[in-house]
Amino acid sequence: MVELVSDSLFRFLAFMIKTRDILVNLGKVVDEIGIKQGTTVLDYGCGLGSFTIPAAKIVGEKGKVYALDIHPLALKRTKKKAQKNKLTNIEFIHSDCDTGLKDESVDVVLFYDMLASLLTPQKQLAEVYRILKPEGILCVKDVHSNDKILSTITEKDFFQLKNKGRKQFIFSKT
Numbered sequence: 001m002v003e004l005v006s007d008s009l010f011r012f013l014a015f016m017i018k019t020r021d022i023l024v025n026l027g028k029v030v031d032e033i034g035i036k037q038g039t040t041v042l043d044y045g046c047g048l049g050s051f052t053i054p055a056a057k058i059v060g061e062k063g064k065v066y067a068l069d070i071h072p073l074a075l076k077r078t079k080k081k082a083q084k085n086k087l088t089n090i091e092f093i094h095s096d097c098d099t100g101l102k103d104e105s106v107d108v109v110l111f112y113d114m115l116a117s118l119l120t121p122q123k124q125l126a127e128v129y130r131i132l133k134p135e136g137i138l139c140v141k142d143v144h145s146n147d148k149i150l151s152t153i154t155e156k157d158f159f160q161l162k163n164k165g166r167k168q169f170i171f172s173k174t
């Protein structure tokens with residue numbers, strides 16, 4: 001699967017995400033991580049902002065959420081939601097890998113339903129490793145099997161499993 005899909009395929013994916021969002025309690029997924037006010041979060045592959053928006057509400061004005069996506073339509077839709085919710089603590093990053101963020105500057109990275117679409121996941125995981133604080137966490141949920149998630153995320157010794165929640169895997173830096 002290519003990483004940057006056509007606009008029409010993205011619109012189809014958007015339909016699938018919206019259907020999922022009706023079935024899944026998005027707030028519960030984010031709550032499980034225990035994000036607090038003032039936290040810095042990177043939503044890697046933010047899609048329609050389904051998790052960007054709840055995270056931005058929790059971290060508040062003292063915190064920051066970076067919403068990164070390869071697809072311009074994803075950023076456009078997430079920006080629209082941010083404006084609708086009057087959220088000013090979200091920054092948008094158009095990228096397929098590099099974040100442009102400082103080393104060890106982020107507390108939490110959300111890697112939700114995007115692992116399976118990556119052709120070279122170790123490239124993106126190396127970037128996540130670089131920008132995560134030493135005590136930072138990488139939160140992963142995906143359509144991949146649990147075994148595949150664990151083997152991919154821990155393949156290069158960047159991350160180790162910290163906790164398996166009900167909704168996701170939580171990894172810490174090695």
Ligand SMILES: C[S@@+](CC[C@H](N)C(=O)[O-])C[C@H]1O[C@@H](n2cnc3c(N)ncnc32)[C@H](O)[C@@H]1O
Pocket residue numbers: 003004013017044045046047048049050051068069070071074095096097111112113114117118
């Ligand atoms: C299935 S959607 C999931 C979106 C969101 N994380 C969620 O769970 O609602 C996957 C998203 O990852 C983005 N994506 C895929 N490959 C990417 C890459 N290499 N860099 C950044 N974003 C990427 C896609 O454009 C899409 O918006």
